[in-house]
Amino acid sequence: MIDPPVSAPARGGARLLQGGARPPVRPGTGRFPVLLVVFVCAACGLVYELELVALASYLIGDSVTQASVVLSVMVFAMGLGSLFAKRLRCHAAVGFGLVEAALALIGGSSALVLYAAFAWFDEARYALVAFSLAIGVLIGAEIPLLMSLIQRTSRRADGEHDAAGTVADLFAADYVGALVGGLAFPFLLLPWLGQLTGALLTGAVNAVAGAALVLCLFRRDLSSRARWWLLIGNVAVLALLATATVLAADFESAARRAVYGDPVRVAVRTGQQEVVLTGARQGPLDLFLDGRLRASGRAEARYQPALVRPAMRGPHARVLVLGGGDGLAAREVLRYPGVRTVTLVERDPGMVRLARTDPALSALNGAVFRDARLRVVYADAFAWLRGAAQGGDRGGDGGGGYDVVIADLPEPGTAPGAKLYSQEFYGLTAGVLADGGRVAVHAGAIGADARVYWTVESTMRAAGLATTPYGAQAHPARAFVLATAGPPPRLGPGAVDLAPERMEGLPASTLVHPRYGE
DSSP states (O other): OOOOOOOOOOGGGGGTTTTTTTOOOSSTTTHHHHHHHHHHHHHHHHHHHHHHHHHHHHHOOOHHHHHHHHHHHHHHHHHHHHHHHHHGGHHHHHHHHHHHHHHHHHHHHHHHHHHHHHHHOOHHHHHHHHHHHHHHHHHHHHOOOOHHHHHOOOTTTTOOOOHHHHHHOOOOOOOHHHHHHHHHIIIIIIIHHHHHHHHHHHHHHHHHHHHIIIIIIIIGGSHHHHHHHHHHHHHHHHHHHHHOOOOOOOHHHHHHHHHOOEEEEEEOOOOSEEEEEESTTTSSOOOOEEEEEEEETHHHHHHHHHGGGGGGOOOSSSSEEEEEETTTTHHHHHTTTTTOOOEESSOHHHHHHHHHHHHHHHHHHTTTTOTEEEEEEOOHHHHHHHHHHTTTTTSSSSOOOEEEEEEEETTTTSHHHHHHTTTHHHHHHHEEEEEEEOOOOOOOOTTTTTTHHHHHHHHHTTTEEEEEEEEETTTTEEEEEESSSSSSSOOOEEEEEEEGGGTTTOOOOSSSSSSOOO
């Protein structure tokens, strides 16, 4: 990728540079603009990569698998792109301009097309692989072409190239740009603009940077026709990205209707997840978190009692609810006489805020957040349990541990799920239980997810808890686990013991070896 150092006077000076072309600017003066574009392109490239990983995890689930697919395909494609760029080195300026225009269009529209494939065709995996491959090829072609361009602007005073210094500067700008792009995505683009608009804006920045470098600094390398075609192409790309940005809100609304079916009442991104409420104004309400059904007005009268009631058979003065920011589990707990305090640990303040203020959701949870017995703690459940088990909080109103722990958490296959269904997590949960305390966990379903369910149950047993797996007669689609630190707990009316169906020999899931993606 790097031309060997040659003496300019010995070979006719600058005419040997870049296929005989005269340097576009005085030696050294164009180095900074090229490095600046390297920085911008690297930031944009990493944003495209993170955009694909985040959206694929949200739409498809199993974040580890999706990240592995995107990263491995993209790195492989970058190698192909580097080989492809060898054919363009004799025309590095126009080649780089074309590559950046294509990358801006493909990368900028990737999130929108991926979402459309999921919404209308219910299949985003093929689009994910295709975009990872295309973006990787284009990113891989950038560095060889930029190397060719920067060599033409970095001749030393004696007419020779400082090849090692050029490579160091190029990769330093590339890596720093990747750092900035990696930090900008979660802290700026995602919370302020969202996934679709953030990707489109990144594409526009990418197009402007590439076109400006080629059409301004290296315009002498282009024929008049090439300059016009590059200008028209980049203007067309910017126009398409701008149009898509203007229509992004309408597109997202249409895609949501295709995904959720029912009319969308509320759709907000809290900063940690997307919360969608669907259903007719006077009909039952459905709650989706990151595209997955979290609670249904049609079934909530069955699911929440199935989770809570078996655990409430016995002392229940002090109750801990892990997750459940919608307030539905807490509402069910507070229906029982004798409950003195309920501590609800929820990582997303936006979810709780919506559950407090949205009229439909507040009606569904019975305005539970107005109950003086409920205390809300905004924290990650794992981190909070770790502090509580070390003496930070052991029972809310006087210590001694919690009589009941209700784990109403994301599914094991989601991004935060594996940690919250690990042996370490259940060991910490056991540490905050009072003598005779009980833990109830929603752990999936018997059927297609049977292995996941029985892995949860096996993991709880590995943490020293005695378990009773059960289903609910009124809600056969869900399965639960009731556990104690003592003898196996007994089930009450309406619960079905699933122990005879247990899958034996499943290893526990731990932080260093999560089993739910296997």
